[in-house]
Amino acid sequence: MPRATRAIEGSQRLRIRAATHGRSMQDETRDILRTALAVVNRQHATSPRPFADACCPVGGVGA
Incomplete structure (x- = not known):
């Protein structure tokens, strides 16, 4: 699927979700x-270990 098509579909889904919640697309x-x-x-x-987990999720510092 072309990138532009995915972007349009994503915008449409966001618009529907926002309308369902009674909000603008920006608020949603x-x-x-x-x-x-x-x-x-x-x-x-x-x-x-929040810092280490955020910085080195795959094998630690020396990996």
Whole structure:
């Protein structure tokens, strides 16, 4: 599928999702990003090594 087609479909899905929630597309985008960041922050907050996990997820510093 061409990139432009995916972008248009993504915009249409966002428009429908925003309308379903009674928001503008911009407000819906902000909410999606806020939710995604909250999940990432929660995962890092519960990790015993949040800095190392964020910086070196594949094999540690010396890998």
